[in-house]
Amino acid sequence: MAGGQQRKGLTLKKIEIQGDTGNSQIFVGERLENLASYLHQNQVVIITDDHVARFYQKDFPKIPVIRIGTGEGVKTLDTVERVYQQLIELEADRSVFLLGIGGGIVCDVTGFAASTYLRGVRFGYVPTTLLAQVDASVGGKTGVNFMGYKNMVGVFNQPEFVICDPAVLKTLPRRELASGFAEIVKHAAIADESYFTYLEKNAANALALDPDVLQQIIYDSVVIKADIVSRDETEKGERRKLNFGHTFGHAMEKTAGIFHGEAVSIGMMVATLLSVSKNMLTENEVGRIKSLLSVFNLPVEIETDKAGILDALARDKKREGDGIYFVLLSGIGHAVVEKITLAELEKVLYGIP
């Protein structure tokens, strides 16, 4: 599935996802400047956002660029409509290739616009946030928000290629960077203890944006997500493990107004404590998870509107009967999906033995 090729400085690494909706090739350690060599189509149109354009449009190949604004508020059908309009103005036909260069929002909008314009045209991504490199660009989920509901409308479709250049992360705000590290800790915690140990040893270098360490981390995370996704492309079982920290995290995100990764960090702490209450995880392991999240500048204390979240979770769509499915850990590197009752969750949240 994965292979390496020596380049000057870094080693370009390639991961391939073979999905029902097509194959995706992910190149980790490629440079934005080399992008043109991946574009052989007659007509390519870039989709990006205003921040990314400000920093990097000078390095884009000289082809048309469609800009969307920034923030979760632009991930809408209105924005997708404006993309269609501009594609029509550019006389883009079925042979057009759409290239999303930006964070998860640009990737999700590009993938959805490409999957629907003229019943589907080819597309690829250059993810420019850490979260998009290790998560949003991998796995073939595309879509937009609708009526205030996140990712309500979308399709599964694999980008033809994904190019991850760790160098673009130097302009990323620190909180956005931390948000990406939350997903990275998640990958290690659910699937690979040796990767978790690697993160413990190399967190400082990763935060200092050491290119070799970042590349290794992005690669390892993509391999884990790609592997899980390949086994369960449309989220019937295995893929649910990627929701570690997200059941509680999503409920918190809605009420607390914090970054996604920060909410997931607290959600992972809740799931970790639930795992201890089920005798699946030791106190020592909890300590390791808490320390690693803290080193990455992520919140670990459950200081939040607990009653409000319990209420939200009680109405959660993942709820079945008197329980909610949570991803727990049976040791670092091993995830299991278990049904938790609201009473069990309440005890853990309030620290009741």
Ligand SMILES: NC(=O)c1ccc[n+]([C@@H]2O[C@H](COP(=O)([O-])OP(=O)(O)OC[C@H]3O[C@@H](n4cnc5c(N)ncnc54)[C@H](O)[C@@H]3O)[C@@H](O)[C@H]2O)c1
């Ligand atoms: N499709 C999936 O499987 C999947 C998975 C996870 C998340 N997502 C989606 O991804 C979105 C979040 O993605 P995100 O965290 O990348 O957010 P984002 O796209 O909003 O990017 C975060 C911010 O960083 C800016 N930015 C991007 N790259 C930059 C760079 N190199 N330098 C400076 N600034 C830069 C952006 O303009 C934005 O302001 C959510 O909408 C989420 O639903 C999708």
Ligand SMILES: [Zn+2]
């Ligand atoms: Zn997430």
